[in-house]
Amino acid sequence: MRYWHPMSEAAARKIAAFRPDRIVLxxxxxxxxxxxxxxSLAAWRSAAGAVGIAAPTHAVCCYPRAEGLVAAHAALIEPLLAAAAEAGEPRLLFSAHGLPKRVVARGDPYQWQVEETARRIVAGLGREALDWAVCYQSKVGPLAWLEPSIAEEIERAGRDRVPVVVVPVAFVSEHSETLVELDVTYRDHARAVGVPAYHRVPALGTHPSFISALADLSRGAFTASSVSGLDSGEGGRLCPGVHRCCPLAAQ
Known part of the structure; x- marks a missing residue:
């Protein structure tokens, strides 16, 4: 992992000892x-180079609308929408880790991909006139970050007196940004501003549909013939051309 154990360097040493024929990232x-x-991919390349890993390596850069990813989110959301409806017509808040606006302005596709994931999930839920929004959390430092923040969306829900169902749309596992930020900090904030009910959808974790999606992506990567050794979960580029930092922009 990049920020916790096992770090890239430790993983690279074990993989070098295993001597694989091919590697999928x-x-x-x-x-x-x-x-x-x-x-993270750059950190892996550095670690792999340091221990002499030379096996052909293929990376999947993204999969924001993979069917299993979308299906898993929808399955986890449905029961909480039903629970929230006991307090009124619920609003679905897709919360993702934020980024400085200047990163996106340089052509980073993250915001577009987060919004694309949210759109696919909403379509998968199949609820007419569903009230939903994308928002961002975990801001640090003085720079302007993506908006609206989750705090702002919770305050809007408080003014509108609508219950909220919060989806960690960019986090696939539980950690401090879900268990502390979403479950404690923003739940308390929702209570303070008069939100009638606050529900938080679990991270995908080991949901079978999500694991199936990862398996499909892995199989596709192992059989890929891409010259670059990189593709999206759909093969080629999926980001609009304005996103110059898409890793498949040159293809």
Missing amino acids: LPLYPQFSTTTTAS
């Missing part, structure tokens, strides 16, 4: 960003 970031996926 499958990030657990469904949505690509230069600040996450790209930096």
